[in-house]
Amino acid sequence: MAHAAALDHEDVMQPPPGCEPGAGVYNEKLGMWVFLGSEIMFFTALIGAYIILRVAHPSSFKEPGEVLAVSITAVNTFLLICSSVTMVKAFASVQDGNLAGLRKWLVATVVIGASFVGVQIYEYQHLIAKGFVPSEGLYGSTFYTMTGFHGFHVTIGVICLIFVTIKAFQGKYTASDHRGVEVVGLYWHFVDLVWIILFTIVYLI
Amino acid sequence: MATTAGQLAGISTGHAHAHAESQSFVRRYIFSTDHKIIGIQFLLMSLLFLLFGGLLAIMIRWQLGFPSQPMPGGGVLPETMAPGGIILPEFYTSLVTMHGTFMVFFAIMPLLVGVFGNYLIPLKIGAADMAFPRINMASFWIAVPAGFMMLAGFFVEGGHASAGGRRTRHSASDLTSPA
Amino acid sequence: MGQILWCVSLIVLGLSSILGSFNYITTIVNMRAKGMHWMRLPLSIWCLFVTAILVLLAMPILSGAIIMLLFDQTLGTHFFGPAQGGQPLLWQHLFWFFGHPEVYILILPGMGFASDIIANASRKPIFGYTSMVIAILGIGVLGWIVWGHHMFMSGMNPTLGTTFMISTMLIAVPSAIKVFNWLGTMWMGNIRFHVPMLHSIAFVSMFVIGGLSGVFMASTPVDIYIHDTYFIVAHLHYVLFGGSLFAIFAAITFWYPKMFGRMMNPTLGKVHFWLTLIFYNCVFFPMHNLGLKGHMRRLYDPNQYEFLKGLQGLNTFISISAFLLFTVQLIFAVNFIMSWFNGKKASENPWEDNGLEWTVPSPPPHGNFASPPQVYRGPYEYSSPLVSEDFLPQDRQLPGDASPAAHHT
Numbered sequence: 001m002a003h004a005a006a007l008d009h010e011d012v013m014q015p016p017p018g019c020e021p022g023a024g025v026y027n028e029k030l031g032m033w034v035f036l037g038s039e040i041m042f043f044t045a046l047i048g049a050y051i052i053l054r055v056a057h058p059s060s061f062k063e064p065g066e067v068l069a070v071s072i073t074a075v076n077t078f079l080l081i082c083s084s085v086t087m088v089k090a091f092a093s094v095q096d097g098n099l100a101g102l103r104k105w106l107v108a109t110v111v112i113g114a115s116f117v118g119v120q121i122y123e124y125q126h127l128i129a130k131g132f133v134p135s136e137g138l139y140g141s142t143f144y145t146m147t148g149f150h151g152f153h154v155t156i157g158v159i160c161l162i163f164v165t166i167k168a169f170q171g172k173y174t175a176s177d178h179r180g181v182e183v184v185g186l187y188w189h190f191v192d193l194v195w196i197i198l199f200t201i202v203y204l205i
Numbered sequence: 206m207a208t209t210a211g212q213l214a215g216i217s218t219g220h221a222h223a224h225a226e227s228q229s230f231v232r233r234y235i236f237s238t239d240h241k242i243i244g245i246q247f248l249l250m251s252l253l254f255l256l257f258g259g260l261l262a263i264m265i266r267w268q269l270g271f272p273s274q275p276m277p278g279g280g281v282l283p284e285t286m287a288p289g290g291i292i293l294p295e296f297y298t299s300l301v302t303m304h305g306t307f308m309v310f311f312a313i314m315p316l317l318v319g320v321f322g323n324y325l326i327p328l329k330i331g332a333a334d335m336a337f338p339r340i341n342m343a344s345f346w347i348a349v350p351a352g353f354m355m356l357a358g359f360f361v362e363g364g365h366a367s368a369g370g371r372r373t374r375h376s377a378s379d380l381t382s383p384a
Numbered sequence: 385m386g387q388i389l390w391c392v393s394l395i396v397l398g399l400s401s402i403l404g405s406f407n408y409i410t411t412i413v414n415m416r417a418k419g420m421h422w423m424r425l426p427l428s429i430w431c432l433f434v435t436a437i438l439v440l441l442a443m444p445i446l447s448g449a450i451i452m453l454l455f456d457q458t459l460g461t462h463f464f465g466p467a468q469g470g471q472p473l474l475w476q477h478l479f480w481f482f483g484h485p486e487v488y489i490l491i492l493p494g495m496g497f498a499s500d501i502i503a504n505a506s507r508k509p510i511f512g513y514t515s516m517v518i519a520i521l522g523i524g525v526l527g528w529i530v531w532g533h534h535m536f537m538s539g540m541n542p543t544l545g546t547t548f549m550i551s552t553m554l555i556a557v558p559s560a561i562k563v564f565n566w567l568g569t570m571w572m573g574n575i576r577f578h579v580p581m582l583h584s585i586a587f588v589s590m591f592v593i594g595g596l597s598g599v600f601m602a603s604t605p606v607d608i609y610i611h612d613t614y615f616i617v618a619h620l621h622y623v624l625f626g627g628s629l630f631a632i633f634a635a636i637t638f639w640y641p642k643m644f645g646r647m648m649n650p651t652l653g654k655v656h657f658w659l660t661l662i663f664y665n666c667v668f669f670p671m672h673n674l675g676l677k678g679h680m681r682r683l684y685d686p687n688q689y690e691f692l693k694g695l696q697g698l699n700t701f702i703s704i705s706a707f708l709l710f711t712v713q714l715i716f717a718v719n720f721i722m723s724w725f726n727g728k729k730a731s732e733n734p735w736e737d738n739g740l741e742w743t744v745p746s747p748p749p750h751g752n753f754a755s756p757p758q759v760y761r762g763p764y765e766y767s768s769p770l771v772s773e774d775f776l777p778q779d780r781q782l783p784g785d786a787s788p789a790a791h792h793t
Contacts, residue, residue, distance in 0.1 A: 015414055018756050019332075020421065022414035027336040030414055034406040038440045045448025049463060049474055057469045135460030138469050145455060145463075239750055245643060248636075256717075259710050270703020272685045272696075294684045299386065301682050306390065309490065310397055313624060316632045317493040318401070318439065322408050322432045324643065328741035328748065329429050331417025331757040331779075336410040340403050347400035354393035358386040366390035 012177050032183045036190050039153075043194055046149060047201065050142040060138040067132050067139070069123065070203050076119045077199045080154075083112035084192045087185050097175035099168070106165040106181075109188070113158045120151050143202060150198055153191050160184045236346070238338035243345050244324030250345075251315035254352060258307040261300050268292045285364065299367035303359070306366075311352050319348070391454040398447040405436040405443075412436075417740070419759030419788030424778070426739055426763040427516055431496025434524040435489050442485040449478035473538060480531035488527040491591075491623060492520065494631025495562060498584040500763070501638050502566050504737050505581035506573030507774050509764040512565045519558035519565075526555045536604050537611045545604045552602040559595055563588060574767070574774075578735070579653035583634035586661055590626025594619055597672065615675025621668045633657070633716070640720075641734050645746045646727030652719040659712040666705035670698050736775045738763045743779055760785045 013026055023030045054061050064070055086108040093101030124144075134144040164180050167173065173181055234242060267276045279290030286296040323341065327334055335341045358365040412433045416425070425433075452463040453475065462468035464475045503510040510516065532540060532548035566588050575581065597619040601607045610616065640648050679692055686692040686699060733742040740757055741748070757779045765776040781787070 018418060019414065020416040020418060022416065027410050027414050031337060031406055031410040034409045034440065035402070038402050038406065038444050041441045042444035042448050045445045045478060046452075049448070049452060049478065052474055052477075053463070053469070053471060056471060060469050134455065135462070138462055141452075141455070141461035141463055141470075144459075145452060145461065149451075241643070241748060241752075248643075252717075252720075256713075259713065263707060263710050266703040266706040268684065269686065270700045270706075272687055297684045298682060306394075308624070309486070310394065313490050313628050313632070314401070317490065317628060318432070318435055319404060321428070321493060321497065321635055321639070322404065322436065324639065325428060325741065326408055326411055326432060327415070328642075328744070328752060329426050329739050329763075330412060330415065330420055331740045331753065331759065332411060332415040333751045333753065333756075335407050336415055337407050341407050344400045344404040344407070347403065348397055351393045351397040351400060354389050354396065358389040358393075361385040361389065363385050365386035367386075 013179065026179060028179050028183050029186070032186050036186065039190065039194075043149075043197075046142075046146050047197070050146055050201070053138050053142060057138055062139060064203050064205070067127070067130070068143075068203055069126070072119065072123060073199065073203055076116055076123075077195065079112050079119070080116050080192050080195050083109050083116070084189055086112060087188050091178070091181055091185050094168075094173050094178040094181050095175060099171065099173070102173060102178075102181070103165070103168050106161065106168050110158060110161045110165055113154060113161060113188075117151060117154055117158065120147070120154075146198055146202065150191070150194055153194070157184070157188050157191050160187065236342060238334070238342050240323045240327050240335050240338065240341060243341055244320050244322075246345055247315050247319035247323060247348075250349065250352065251312050251320065254307055254311040255313075255316070257356075258304055258312050261304040261307065264292060265297070265300050265304060268297055286359075295364055295367065299359075299365040302367045303355075303365055306355065311355065315348065319345070388454065388457055391450045391457070394450050395447050395454070398443040398450075401439050401443045405439040408432060408436040409440065417757045417759055420778075423514070423517070424759060424762045426496075427499035427510065427513070427520070428493070428496035430517055430520050431492045431499075434520050435492045438485045438489050438492075438524060438527065442482045442489070445478060446482040446486075449475060449482065452478075473535075476535055476538060477531070480534045481528075483534065484531040485527045487623075488523055490628050492523065494587060494628045494635075495520070497631050497635040497638070498566065498587045499562075499569075500737075500739070501580045501584045501634050502569050502588075503764045503766065504638075504735055505576045505578060505584070506570050507576070507766045508569055508573045509762075509766060510565065511568030511571075512561070513762065513764065515561055516565055519561040522558040523555060526551065526558070530555060533602055533607070536607045542604070549602055549604050553599065556595065556599060556602075559591075563592060563595075579648070579650055579657060580634045580638035580735075582654065582657045583630045583637065586657070587627060587630040587634060590622055590630060590664075594622030594627055597622060610675055612681055613675035614671045614679045614681060617681055618668050618671035618675060621671070625664060625668070633660075636720075638735065639741075640723070641730030642741055642746050642748070644724050644727070645730050646723050647730050647734060648723040648727060649719050652715055656712060656715040656719065659715070660709065663705050663709035663712060667702055667709055670702055674698060674702075733777075736773070738765055738775055738777045740778055743777055758788050760788070 015022055015024060015026060023033075025033075086105045090102050090105035090109060093099075093105055132140055134140050161184060164184050167180060233239075237243060237246075264276065264279075267279075273291055275290035276287065276292060277290070279287045279292070282290070282296075285293075287293060292300070323335075326332075412425075412429060452461070455461040456463050456465060456470070462470040464470045464472050466472060499510055499516060530548060530552045532544060533552045536545050536548075570585075597615065601610065601616065601619060637648055637653055640646075674695055677692075677695060679686060679695060683692075686695060730746045732745055734746075735742070740753075740759070743757065744752055744754075758781070759778045760781055761776065761778055763778055765778075767774045768776045770776065770782060771780075776782075
């Protein structure tokens with residue numbers, strides 16, 4: 001028994017030692033899951049407001065292709081989904097102890113994530129030049145608030161990923177301790193998922 | 206949010222207690238990660254806001270009990286609030302709004318959740334500290350500037366937030382009307 | 385400008401609350417000492433746990449709503465401005481979807497503190513621990529489906545109003561369970577009327593008054609009459625001041641010795657308690673009458689209405705009582721500050737309580753426990769026949785108690 005407890009203590013990817021059974025995962029992972037619950041409610045407020053306003057005033061909203069460039073955003077969506085794949089590859093690499101793979105895939109994720117933000121900024125500039133601004137009726141209000149806050153979350157995610165990548169190059173992650181990679185990965189997948197929902201209801205429907 | 210993910214990505218701070226003695230005064234009592242110190246910091250902050258919220262209530266009650274008479278000591282307030290100690294209608298509405306805001310968000314909620322959540326949870330469940338002591342510290346030091354911003358609203362042009370007659374008239378007032 | 389600062393300040397505070405609450409949830413789920421099963425948790429921790437979940441899920445709704453409000457004011461968006469098709473009602477729905485869970489955020493921890501203190505001062509196990517836990521969870525769930533009762537006057541469909549009326553009245557059930565359990569705990573108890581207990585009893589009684597006036601408002605026909613009057617102000621202050629604030633005074637006086645290592649002065653405490661109770665009721669009880677006579681909230685000068693002129697005497701009485709109420713709080717402030725420097729040194733366990741926090745020195749050292757505690761029972765084993773004292777701490781191993789660590793797999 002004492003031997004098992006000693007092993008527990010070294011394994012930081014397990015729940016804290018010497019405690020009652022809790023969620024069965026280590027604190028940072030549980031904390032991120034709980035925090036994502038809060039994020040879900042935040043996006044629920046924004047998306048819910050969009051749905052209510054759109055149902056109440058259908059005439060204030062243009063058809064998807066009329067103002068927004070759906071094709072360029074579709075490419076952007078594909079980019080973000082790819083970055084989720086590279087994130088999974090990075091996590092799988094570090095689990096196997098393949099640190100070179102971890103660095104490679106993390107850099108790929110950072111680059112793709114940053115280019116998503118870049119394309120979004122380009123799209124904003126393009127739309128604003130066409131006269132579609134945040135004060136442009138209900139459509140502009142909801143569009144810029146929702147996609148803007150998503151973009152803000154992606155930016156935060158890219159910053160955290162850069163932080164994780166630097167630590168990966170410093171050799172701070174190993175097969176037995178890669179909590180940072182997993183936790184930031186969870187956040188990244190969440191942000192990706194939110195974008196898929198936003199793309200569907202804003203650009204496609 | 207940046208703090209959260211950044212901290213989560215960082216190294217666990219579970220072993221922070223080992224070098225308690227070597228900490229400086231600032232690390233120990235001001236930017237402390239000890240849940241007990243943070244709880245007491247919340248206690249002192251929210252008791253001060255409770256007192257402030259009470260003062261606002263006293264001004265409201267003065268106007269209702271003795272309408273449009275000069276308030277004793279009201280002369281210290283600037284002309285835009287209470288010229289000659291007589292509370293202006295605009296200042297009165299923002300008093301009501303801010304009494305509700307301060308009491309709910311800066312007094313009662315931190316007192317119940319911030320103070321005793323911090324102080325009691327680790328002690329009562331038998332833990333050495335919170336799961337994320339540094340995020341806990343950040344939580345307090347984010348609340349402090351929020352309180353100062355709320356106080357600053359009294360001194361800006363046009364007065365503080367009030368429900369009456371503004372475009373979004375439901376903004377703050379409904380906090381004090383649960384029906 | 386003031387409104388913008390209001391928005392930004394609350395967004396920042398919301399972030400602070402979310403950071404705090406996900407920390408609490410993780411700590412409670414993952415870091416309980418060996419043997420501290422869910423059903424051995426003190427009720428204060430249960431309440432703080434459910435409160436943290438409510439904060440975690442409700443605060444982001446407020447943040448979202450305030451961000452839209454802020455954009456309306458600064459970027460010229462049109463979420464809530466009706467001129468360009470915005471919906472003021474959307475603000476009300478979002479605000480109250482946050483606002484009603486917030487109401488329970490403001491009362492649940494108080495209920496938890498009162499449960500701990502009442503059991504301690506009655507020297508009896510808490511009555512109906514399991515039903516208390518279920519009631520806490522029930523309040524936490526039902527709190528999400530009642531927000532419409534703040535909006536009966538917004539022109540909502542009467543059928544929807546009736547739905548919200550029923551769900552609101554359902555919340556009276558878990559609340560009443562808790563009240564009866566507190567009474568059952570005190571019943572035939574060997575009650576110690578120390579200052580925290582006095583505040584806790586006041587909490588229960590004032591909460592009952594506030595709860596009963598809440599039932600008036602929950603029923604749509606009555607609410608249409610008393611909406612936006614001082615009846616609402618009276619109700620709110622009965623639950624927020626009479627409820628939450630008395631619970632806060634109870635909790636501060638109860639845990640003060642643990643926090644600062646010194647006892648508060650009990651005489652000053654009792655004087656403060658009785659004067660507060662008296663003046664508090666003088667301030668807020670007459671407000672029910674003001675409301676029933678049609679006195680509106682947020683009214684600058686009641687005398688501008690002919691029918692309210694007769695109420696000026698009552699208003700003056702309330703105001704004088706309020707000034708006195710404010711003044712007697714200085715007794716608490718003096719007691720708080722004086723005891724910090726000059727109070728009697730507190731022992732490890734001055735209230736003879738069972739909780740783990742009373743097994744460590746007052747104030748506890750950095751890191752709390754010298755060695756990780758082991759828990760053998762729930763926190764309310766008072767007057768147990770197994771031991772000679774009338775309390776039995778959670779971590780005391782009696783003959784026959786198996787060590788919880790041995791069950792670890």
